[in-house]
Amino acid sequence: xxxxxxxxxxxxxxxxxxxxxxxxxxxxxxxxxxxxxxxxxxxxxxxxxxxxxxxxxxxxxxxxxxxxxxxxxxxxxxxxxxxxxxxxxxxxxxxxxxxxxxxxxxxxxxxxxxxxxxxxxxxxxxxxxxxxxxxxxxxxxxxxxxxxxxxxxxxxxxxxxxxxxxxxxxxxxxxxxxxxxxxxxxxxxxxxxxxxxxxxxxxxxxxxxxxxxxxxxxxxxxxxxxxxxxxxxxxxxxxxxxxxxxxxxxxxxxxxxxxxxxxxxxxxxxxxxxxxxxxxxxxxxxxxxxxxxxxxxxxxxxxxxxxxxxxxxxxxxxxxxxxxxxxxxxxxxxxxxxxxxxxxxxxxxxxxxxxxxxxxxxxxxxxxxxxxxxxxxxxxxxxxxxxxxxxxxxxxxxxxxxxxxxxxxxxxxxxxxxxxxxxxxxxxxxxxxxxxxxxxxxxxxxxxxxxxxxxxxxxxxxxxxxxxxxxxxxxxxxxxxxxxxxxxxxxxxxxxxxxxxxxxxxxxxxxxxxxxxxxxxxxxxxxxxxxxxxxxxxxxxxxxxxxxxxxxxxxxxxxxxxxxxxxxxxxxxxxxxxxxxxxxxxxxxxxxxxxxxxxxxxxxxxxxxxx
Amino acid sequence: xxxxxxxxxxxxxxxxxxxxxxxxxxxxxxxxxxxxxxxxxxxxxxxxxxxxxxxxxxxxxxxxxxxxxxxxxxxxxxxxxxxxxxxxxxxxxxxxxxxxxxxxxxxxxxxxxxxxxxxxxxxxxxxxxxxxxxxxxxxxxxxxxxxxxxxxxxxxxxxxxxxxxxxxxxxxxxxxxxxxxxxxxxxxxxxxxxxxxxxxxxxxxxxxxxxxxxxxxxxxxxxxxxxxxxxxxxxxxxxxxxxxxxxxxxxxxxxxxxxxxxxxxxxxxxxxxxxxxxxxxxxxxxxxxxxxxxxxxxxxxxxxxxxx
Numbered sequence: 001x002x003x004x005x006x007x008x009x010x011x012x013x014x015x016x017x018x019x020x021x022x023x024x025x026x027x028x029x030x031x032x033x034x035x036x037x038x039x040x041x042x043x044x045x046x047x048x049x050x051x052x053x054x055x056x057x058x059x060x061x062x063x064x065x066x067x068x069x070x071x072x073x074x075x076x077x078x079x080x081x082x083x084x085x086x087x088x089x090x091x092x093x094x095x096x097x098x099x100x101x102x103x104x105x106x107x108x109x110x111x112x113x114x115x116x117x118x119x120x121x122x123x124x125x126x127x128x129x130x131x132x133x134x135x136x137x138x139x140x141x142x143x144x145x146x147x148x149x150x151x152x153x154x155x156x157x158x159x160x161x162x163x164x165x166x167x168x169x170x171x172x173x174x175x176x177x178x179x180x181x182x183x184x185x186x187x188x189x190x191x192x193x194x195x196x197x198x199x200x201x202x203x204x205x206x207x208x209x210x211x212x213x214x215x216x217x218x219x220x221x222x223x224x225x226x227x228x229x230x231x232x233x234x235x236x237x238x239x240x241x242x243x244x245x246x247x248x249x250x251x252x253x254x255x256x257x258x259x260x261x262x263x264x265x266x267x268x269x270x271x272x273x274x275x276x277x278x279x280x281x282x283x284x285x286x287x288x289x290x291x292x293x294x295x296x297x298x299x300x301x302x303x304x305x306x307x308x309x310x311x312x313x314x315x316x317x318x319x320x321x322x323x324x325x326x327x328x329x330x331x332x333x334x335x336x337x338x339x340x341x342x343x344x345x346x347x348x349x350x351x352x353x354x355x356x357x358x359x360x361x362x363x364x365x366x367x368x369x370x371x372x373x374x375x376x377x378x379x380x381x382x383x384x385x386x387x388x389x390x391x392x393x394x395x396x397x398x399x400x401x402x403x404x405x406x407x408x409x410x411x412x413x414x415x416x417x418x419x420x421x422x423x424x425x426x427x428x429x430x431x432x433x434x435x436x437x438x439x440x441x442x443x444x445x446x447x448x449x450x451x452x453x454x455x456x457x458x459x460x461x462x463x464x465x466x467x468x469x470x471x472x473x474x475x476x477x478x479x480x481x482x483x484x485x486x487x488x489x490x491x492x493x494x495x496x497x498x499x500x501x502x503x504x505x506x507x508x509x510x511x512x513x514x515x516x517x518x519x520x521x522x523x524x525x526x527x528x529x530x531x532x533x534x535x536x537x538x539x540x541x542x543x544x545x546x547x548x549x550x551x552x553x554x555x556x557x558x559x560x561x562x563x564x565x566x567x568x569x570x571x572x573x574x575x576x577x578x579x580x581x582x583x584x585x586x587x588x589x590x591x592x593x594x595x596x597x598x599x600x601x602x603x604x605x606x607x608x609x610x611x
Numbered sequence: 612x613x614x615x616x617x618x619x620x621x622x623x624x625x626x627x628x629x630x631x632x633x634x635x636x637x638x639x640x641x642x643x644x645x646x647x648x649x650x651x652x653x654x655x656x657x658x659x660x661x662x663x664x665x666x667x668x669x670x671x672x673x674x675x676x677x678x679x680x681x682x683x684x685x686x687x688x689x690x691x692x693x694x695x696x697x698x699x700x701x702x703x704x705x706x707x708x709x710x711x712x713x714x715x716x717x718x719x720x721x722x723x724x725x726x727x728x729x730x731x732x733x734x735x736x737x738x739x740x741x742x743x744x745x746x747x748x749x750x751x752x753x754x755x756x757x758x759x760x761x762x763x764x765x766x767x768x769x770x771x772x773x774x775x776x777x778x779x780x781x782x783x784x785x786x787x788x789x790x791x792x793x794x795x796x797x798x799x800x801x802x803x804x805x806x807x808x809x810x811x812x813x814x815x816x817x818x819x820x821x822x823x824x825x826x827x828x829x830x831x832x833x834x835x836x837x838x839x840x841x842x843x844x845x846x847x848x849x850x851x852x853x854x855x856x857x858x859x860x861x862x863x864x865x866x867x868x869x870x871x872x873x874x875x876x877x878x879x880x881x882x883x884x885x886x887x888x889x890x891x892x893x894x895x896x897x898x899x900x901x902x903x904x905x906x907x908x909x910x911x912x913x914x915x916x917x918x919x
Contacts, residue, residue, distance in 0.1 A: 090854035164851045170818050171801040171853060177746075178801075178853040264819025269800040270746065281802060281818050315682055321694035324703075346804065346849075347815045348822045351725035355718055362714040366707050373702045374694070376675050381690030384682035386616045394620055394679065401671050402627070405664045412713060414720040415657045418650075418811045421804060421849040467619075474623060478630065482639035487808035489849045492857035500642045500808065500845050507639065576689040584688055 033141070035133035036559060040140045041119030042452055045445075047143060048111035049526060055102035056519050060512075061087060061095040063476075067505075067512035069494045090179045092493040093162040097180070100165035101150060101188065104299070105195040108433060110143060111441055112302035113202050113237070117230045119452065121206055123550035123557065124224050126215025126566040131208040139201035142194055149191030153184045161188035164491065166288060169262035169281050173254050176272045189252050196245050199237055206234040215549060217568035221326070222588065224548050224572040225319065228326050229305025232333045236294045236301075240337070244291035247284060254279070285347055289340035297336045299433055301329055303440030304371060307396045309572070310447050311375060313546045314390040315382030316584050318573040321374040328367035328374075335364040345416045354413045361411040368404045372397065383576075383584075388462030389544075392443030395470050399435025403428060406481060421491075424484025430477045442466065442525065449529070450543045454555040455536030457528050465524040472518025476511050483507065545585045547572050552589045567591075570600065578603070613683040620679060624672035628665065642808050643834075646844060646865075647827050650811030652720045660713060727823070731791035734825050736760045739792040740784060741770060744803035744816040744848070747855035753778040756875045770795055770821055778878045782861035786828060787871040788841065793825040804850035807863050815850050828865030841866030 034040060057076055064073045065087045072078075077085030087095070118136065122129055130136045153160040162180025163172035171177045172185050210231045214223070223231075253259040260277025262284045267275040312319040319325060341349065341357030375397050384390060406428040410416045419425065442465070449457050488501050495501040542551040549566045550557075566589045574586040579600055592600065634640050645651045682689075722729045737760065741752040755776025760766045786792045796805050798816035805824060806813045814824045834842045841864045848859035866874065 088854075089857065093851070093854055093856070162854070168802055168851070171851065174801075267798075267800050267818055268745075279819075282820075315689060317689035318691065318693050320692070321699050324694070324699050346813050348817045348820055351721065354721055354725065358717060358721070359711075359714045362710050363707075365710055366703070369706045370699070370703055372671065373698075376671070376678050377694065377698065379675065379678040379682050381678075381685070381692070382682040383685040383687070383689045384679060386613060386683065391616065394675070397675065398620060398623065398672065401668060405668055408664055408710075408713065409657065409660055412656060412660055412717045414653050414717050414724065415660060417724065417813050418653055418657070418808070420813055421806070474626075478627060479639070482630070482634050485634075485640055486638070487642050487806075489806065489847055489857075491851045493854075494857050497858060498845055498847055498860060503638050573693075576691045578691060 033137060035129070035137045037118050037122050037130045037133070037136060038452070038557065038561075040136055041115050041117075043140050044110050044114035044118060044143075045116075045452075047140075047147075048107050048115055049529070051102055051106040051147070052111075053522065053526070055099055055107055056522060058095050058099035058102060060515060060519055062092070062099060063512040063515045065092050065095075065493060066495070067509040069496060087493075089493040090159060090162060093164075093178070093491065094160045094180050094184075096491060097162050097164050097188075098150065098153070098160050101161070101192075103433075104165060104295070105192060106143070106147060106150070108299045108437055109195070109199060109295070112299065112437070113199065113206070113230065113233060114140065114143070116226070116302060116306060116441075116444055116448070117202065117206055117233075119448065120226055120550065121209055121230055122213070123451070123553060123561060124227050124548050124572075125210060125213060125218050126549040126562065126568060127209060127213035128560045128562065130205050131213055132205050135201050136205050139198045139205065142198035142201065146191045146194035146198065149187045149194060153187035153191065156183035156187055158182040158184055160184045166292070167251065167284075168288075169251065169254065169284050170264075170267060170269065170275075173251055173262050173281075173284075174267075174269055174272075174275070175255065176270045186252065186255060189248050189255075193245055193248050196241050196248075200241050203234040203237040203241075206230055207238065210234075215566045215568050218549070218588075219568075221323070222568055222571045224305070225308040225322070225325055225329075226302070226305040229301040229303075229329055232329050233298050233301045236333050236336065237298055240291045240294040240298075243287055244295075247287035247291070250287075251284065282344070282347060282349060285344050286340070289343045290337075293340040293343065294333070294336045296429075296432070297332055300437055301332065303396065303437040303444075304329065304400075306444045306447075307393045307440045308375070308378075309546075309548070310389050310443050311378050311393045311397075312573045312575060313447075313544055313585075314387070314393065315379050315384050316575045317378055317382035318571075318575055318577075319374070320377030320380070321370075322571065322573065324370055325374055328370045331367040332364060335360055335367070339364055342411055342413075342416070345413050346420045358411060358413040362408065365404060365408060365411070368400075372401055372404070387459050388446045388457075388466055389443045391463060391466045391470075392439045392446070395439040395466065396436050396443065399431055399439060399473075402478075403431030403435055406431060418487075419484050421489055422484040423480045423488045423490060426490055427477050427480030427484060430480070435473060435477065439466075439470075442469070445525070445529065447544065448550075449532065449536075450539040451550055451553075451555050451557070453533050453536070454538060455532055456539050456543060457532040457536055461524055461528040465521055465528065468521035468524070469518055472514045472521060475514035476518060479507050479511050542587075545583070547574055547585050547587050549588055552587060569597075617676065617680045617683060621672070621676040624669060624676075628669060631661075631665070642845075645809070645811045646829055646831065646834075646842065647810045647812070648829065649720065649724060649827065650809075652723075653811045656717060656720060659716070663709065663713065724825075730793070730823075730825055731827075734791050734793040735823060736763055736766055737793065738766060738769075738795050738823075739786055741795045741797065741821075742784065742805065742816075743797050743799050744805070744852070744859070745799040746801065746853050747848075747859045749782050749784070749805075749846070749859065749861045750799075751778075751780045751784050753780075753875060753878070756872065756879060766795075770797075778875060778882060780878060784846070784861070784863045785841070785871055785874045786863060786865050787868040788828050788830045788865040790868070791825050791827045793823055795821050796824050797821045801852050802850050803848050803852045803859065805846070806849035807844050807846045809844040810863065813849055828863070830865055830867075839864055839866065840870045 072085030158179035161184045175182050250261040254261055260279040262281050263275050263277040263279040265277050308319050339361045341353050342361040345354050446457050446462055488495050496505055541555055552566055553562050568588045572588055576584045577586045579596055580586040645654050743750045796816045798818055803816040810826050812826045830842045836843055844863040846861040846863050
């Protein structure tokens with residue numbers, strides 16, 4: 001639709017109108033195997049919210065063991081753990097492995113790219129759908145084989161994969177190495193591959209759509225930052241993911257067909273015969289982190305984009321430094337490809353690599369800092385509205401600052417010698433992935449819910465959910481920094497057998513109680529979400545008085561999205577523009593007479609050149 | 612309500628800052644000051660970053676809190692601005708300078724710790740022991756007390772094949788205090804990681820690799836265990852190695868050189884004891900008595916034992 005000539009609009013309205021009537025679809029093709037990007041986005045959202053609860057339950061299992069080691073766990077333990085609810089050490093290793101797997105591959109990546117990416121990209125760029133609708137449908141339905149494989153992993157002999165989500169060989173590569181390294185690990189590898197295929201289909205689609213299907217007038221630098229972030233994420237994804245997929249197949253071949261990519265000769269594991277081979281285990285770490293470090297940004301950038309959109313709207317103020325925001329996201333993505341080695345500082349790789357990776361890693365804090373300053377600049381001088389969305393966005397910024405700053409400790413390679421693989425690391429990445437990304441997602445759910453379902457979510461419940469989550473989150477994860485400094489290693493089923501860690505038990509109990517509060521607070525979100533679909537107050541097209549193209553479509557948009565094909569006249573953040581008259585927003589689609597437009601162009605020139 | 616939300620966000624940074632202040636007193640901090648010179652340097656770098664980061668954190672949060680406070684009391688239209696070029700330049704260059712400083716300032720300690728050329732003199736050819744990790748224990752192999760290594764090639768030869776005079780122990784590494792010592796770290800099965808928190812030393816044991824790790828333990832009088840005449844440093848595994856990862860409990864004991872030598876002598880007597888009363892321990896000359904009874908010891912690294 002990008003080639004549309006605005007002059008031909010009236011004809012198109014008729015066409016779109018007629019178009020709508022032709023599409024009477026069966027229930028299955030409308031809601032199940034739908035090729036409509038909105039339905040697919042909402043399917044992704046439902047699935048990931050469900051998986052969020054599964055991953056959360058696994059996390060509570062981990063927390064239970066750390067607070068009350070070897071005591072039977074109520075409810076969850078009764079269902080899953082053996083021996084009357086007691087968590088055994090191998091079950092514990094399985095719990096944290098699958099917690100990470102579910103949260104990363106089935107929640108955070110698909111909720112950002114899958115749910116919001118799908119729902120927002122065509123709406124925000126003014127397209128009627130994705131470039132490849134069938135591919136889009138497949139990208140959702142390839143999630144289910146992944147979910148199925150991870151599920152089967154639990155039922156495999158020896159239990160689910162238990163070698164950490166990083167699956168380092170030889171632990172994960174040899175079936176004898178651990179109970180979970182049997183069939184469970186094979187299912188895990190196949191599951192990750194399916195999740196990868198799903199992401200890849202999405203990425204190809206997003207790139208094509210964003211490049212080719214923008215509405216007339218939607219130049220690259222008029223795109224909302226959400227779209228920029230999705231675009232950059234898609235590029236990251238499509239260049240990094242093949243490496244993980246290849247590595248996954250290599251490990252699969254090692255395990256199933258006797259290859260030895262990652263298996264050196266002469267290892268004696270559990271009294272099995274010595275291994276044959278000439279492989280390198282470090283090769284896996286390099287390949288794995290070559291994907292998984294960019295993946296961290298895949299799990300963060302879209303949330304950054306969404307928060308930028310929401311924050312500008314809720315402060316009624318243009319985003320501060322739009323282009324620096326875009327460039328810093330691009331810088332994060334570019335640098336993101338050359339920092340993977342910081343996961344391997346203690347791995348025994350060449351020490352010169354430690355130095356270069358340290359410098360690139362520390363420098364990646366720079367674009368992150370620029371983004372933070374620009375968010376604060378956006379709030380500065382704005383007229384902020386304290387609703388659930390704003391609170392979650394402020395939560396995002398605050399938590400991102402903590403997560404970003406704690407990253408500097410582990411980027412500094414000598415300091416990392418000590419804190420590597422301790423709870424400091426666990427604190428850091430939860431601040432980034434949960435503290436930042438998930439609060440961004442919570443905000444995004446409240447913000448775009450009206451567009452998804454044509455109704456509003458309850459703001460009071462939203463605020464209670466935010467406060468409980470925010471307090472619970474900080475009380476759970478902030479003390480982890482201190483545990484890390486105290487030298488508590490990760491992935492210990494019972495740290496307290498080491499005298500120097502004994503005194504940390506009360507703190508772990510406090511954290512577990514906070515985690516339980518936070519976990520149960522998520523039912524507020526789910527309840528609010530599900531109930532509001534049916535009983536929330538109806539809203540018009542633009543309940544937030546926002547500028548984006550998506551707000552010019554009906555709520556919810558019909559098949560084909562726009563009843564009037566949109567034409568974009570300006571950037572997405574013209575809040576409180578003097579040209580808007582009495583209103584404090586100026587939609588991207590709003591037509592202004594030439595004289596006004598001249599003023600707008602002049603104002604823009606002045607802003608650009610800082611006059 | 613506006614006030615509540617502003618205070619809500621300003622409250623948390625305060626709690627965070629406060630928790631770092633009370634943490635050392637409550638024991639939520641390093642397990643004692645570093646017991647090694649390089650460890651002290653690592654601690655200094657940690658505190659340097661902590662100061663920079665804390666100041667940044669408080670300033671950024673204060674700026675955000677103030678911006679939110681102002682924005683919540685604004686009754687006018689928002690300030691219509693798209694940004695400021697000069698501000699962008701400032702907040703790009705200043706953090707870049709600080710970050711670059713942090714990065715470059717770290718390099719030296721890292722080089723001392725890991726770059727072989729910067730290792731303390733002679734330490735590479737005088738290994739104290741070969742440490743082999745396995746599920747779920749650590750095995751020590753000390754060279755015979757009178758074994759001297761001519762050069763690195765000789766050390767490699769010793770690493771390739773156990774020698775009859777070697778001394779063995781499990782989960783208990785003794786080292787002389789006050790002098791840099793070096794271990795060769797390897798694993799017999801999956802990946803493990805050598806982590807001694809008090810010495811601030813960590814190194815993964817990687818299948819197929821033999822990695823030299825050096826450290827220097829300084830004994831502080833108040834920590835000395837009178838029975839051992841040395842300091843016990845707890846030693847754990849820091850890389851997931853299976854279900855028993857948490858229980859790879861071991862210790863590094865740093866003792867004055869004479870006590871350490873006595874420990875080795877005792878170990879030797881114990882290993883060579885054949886039960887004959889009054890028999891003096893046989894001195895073993897490495898390389899000559901290749902068929903001695905120590906062949907019963909498990910060869911390390913999976914190579915078949917030479918047993919003619």
